[in-house]
Amino acid sequence: MEPAATILHADLDAFYASVEQLLNPELRGKPIAVGGGVVLAASYEAKAFGVHGGMSGWAAKELCPELIFTGGHFEEYQRLGDAAIGILDDYTPLVERISIDEAFADVAGCEHLFGSPETIARTVRTRVRAELGLPISVGVARTKHLAKIASQVAKPDGLVVVDPVRELEFLHPLPVGLMWGVGPVTEGKLEDEGILTIGQLAEQRTEWVQRILGHAAGEKLSALAWNRDPRGIVTNQRARSAGAQSALGKKPFIERIYRPTLHHLADRIASRLRVKSWHGHTITARVRFRDLRAVTRSITIDSPISATVSLAEIAEDLVRVVQADHPDERTITLLAISVAQLERDPLVQLELPLDLADDARRPGTRRGASRLSADRAMDAVRTRFGREAIGYASATLELERSVPDAFRGLAEKPL
DNA sequence: TCTGGGGTCCTAGGACCC
């Protein structure tokens, strides 16, 4: 007997835009974009004009002069996204959330309670529409990869069930760009070889694909082209790194500019880490120049980092290394910090001089411990009175923010 | 007037160790 198609992939359609149209009936049926300087999400009416996420607001307005810019209901995005995924939880504990608006679920063994996978998918779609007022597309298949492709094919507001005996019939005529892991670069390389469909990719030997795309990517895509996808549902994924970035427009590459920005970024990251008593060992700073070329410098240190000022100082040092290596670059357009090699330290509450990296940088001092204590006091104030209540002077200066902090939180993966 | 923010994984070279 063939294994059954029990994996669901559920994906809310044009999510932020749909929420805005839900909240304000006057926006329904109209081309709208969430965001301003950059389009974070576009309604289907706007997509018909070629407007899409990531595009500058200016370019979007060119394509669609009657485009309405709106948005800002961040709490509603979070609440409705959680509620939609919560409906999946009613049918199976095996739910893997991918982002605010997307999740996989495995309903194997749920038939006697709730009906077939297709029935459950229909029920989920009906409930999301009835209880939340939002359109959601669902794909049902035997593997995650195929379920994901099915939901993309089902959009907007549709359902596609892939019969296990007709998988390749469904998969092979589709363009390679629909595959997980094929972006513009890979698609271009394959097109150069005359490969446009998943079926054409499947015809090639794995060794050949690996030579074109690299060892790992070649092996993975060759398998996926035959719908060989070994991945199961993984619940409660934790982040392996935490970062923050800020686009700056065009700013001179000088300390007076990058120092306050790095402190603000360090503050965001370090406070997130401290909430969960995490710390990290590898710190990466990224600087993007005017031509969008980005350079990174990183360092791995034995002792853990979770104090804001220590993280900021290390990031500053890394940025100074970038500057020394690129003396001709006078303008920067983005700064980013990321912390990886995350660990939870069982000793963290002892307030030992944990920040040995900082101490190593200043032999004979024990400032790391006091920094962490000060941070914890500040965290406590923020817990009671909100993030904006208190902060480092240098980090709370008037920074130009292209995207509000409330939006940033939506993209964060739980630590 | 091209490009926001938070992530994951892979590759390739070099250092270092056995």
Next chain:
DNA sequence: TCTGGGGTCCTAGGACCC
């Protein structure tokens, strides 16, 4: 002194995902 091979870690860059 030179030479071999394998494994691991670190660093920099890049592709991709939502």
